[in-house]
Amino acid sequence: MTIEAVVFDLDGVIIDTEEVWEEVRRGYVAEHGREFLPDSQDRMMGMSTGEWSAHLADEVGVPRTAAEVASDVLGRMAERYRKDLPLIAGSVETVRALGARYRLALASSSARVLIDQVLATSGLTGEFEVTLSTEEVPRGKPAPDVYLTAVARLGLTPGVCAAVEDSSNGLRSAAAAGLTVIAVPHGVYPPADDALAGAALVVKAVTEVTPEAVSNLHR
Incomplete structure (x- = not known):
């Protein structure tokens, strides 16, 4: 066809942006005293906002709700994009x-x-x-x-x-x-x-x- x-x-x-996403999310997770799981980065590539934020909250253990995680991380990403796309x-x-x-x-x-x-x-x-x-x-x-x-x-x-x-x-x-x-x-x-x-x-x-x-x- x-x-x-x-x-x-x-x-x-x-x-x-994959490296930017990883840097921002790893930094955010570390601030909350947690670490990525061995497969977190691979799994989150392609996930929707609701899915990766739930992964960080529920599986990685960030002590915030998935909605809060999404808001926090998206805010940091938007700021990075405004400074340097x-x-x-x-x-x-x-x-x-x-x-x-x-x-x-x-x-x-x-x-x-x-x-x-x-x-x-x-x-x-x-x-x-x-x-x-x-x-x-x-x-x-x-x-x-x-x-x-x-x-x-x-x-x-x-x-x-x-x-x-x-x-x-x-x-x-x-x-x-x-x-x-x-x-x-x-x-x-x-x-x-x-x-x-x-x-x-x-x-x-x-x-x-x-x-x-x-x-x-x-x-």
């Missing part, structure tokens, strides 16, 4: 180039407040017809909910949409939703082999996701 729309992830694709080199240009040829949507695990801040700061707000946070759907990644909802809001079917993802949970989410998956593996937090196996195209940098590359995708 011919691809009609491209659905972008945000963290790790447009902005390089860690855009991935070439990501803004890539989005605009694809937007000239394809319809665009955004399906992110970030909270709505952070999505809106990033798009406003980067000048990309007008590029996306649909922007969606996993906090606005029943389940976060790796469940397919956010991709299925984004595609539905475009008025399309998954079969004519491509997804651009970096993390294991994001790749699994897009594949489970039935989109053609383009993987941009993160250098510090590479996806698991099984998640990467579901990608139709694997690139080394988001700048390789050109209109020509998308048009050459075959299902």
Whole structure:
């Protein structure tokens, strides 16, 4: 099928924030006398706000409610974004180039407040017809909910949409939703082999996701 729309992830694709998220959350947890579990970082990549805040409160043991944890951490993240937005080199240009040829949507695990801040700061707000946070759907990644909802809001079917993802949970989410998956593996937090196996195209940098590359995708 011919691809009609491209659905972008945000963290790790447009902005390089996984290390910022880890630094902020580890610091926050440490302030409360707790430590990440061995698999906390991997598990939280792709989780919705409600899911990762519950993990920190209920499993890591931060003595705050999940809602309080979310509010505390999101406030710190928004402040970091206002001071210094860690855009991935070439990501803004890539989005605009694809937007000239394809319809665009955004399906992110970030909270709505952070999505809106990033798009406003980067000048990309007008590029996306649909922007969606996993906090606005029943389940976060790796469940397919956010991709299925984004595609539905475009008025399309998954079969004519491509997804651009970096993390294991994001790749699994897009594949489970039935989109053609383009993987941009993160250098510090590479996806698991099984998640990467579901990608139709694997690139080394988001700048390789050109209109020509998308048009050459075959299902």
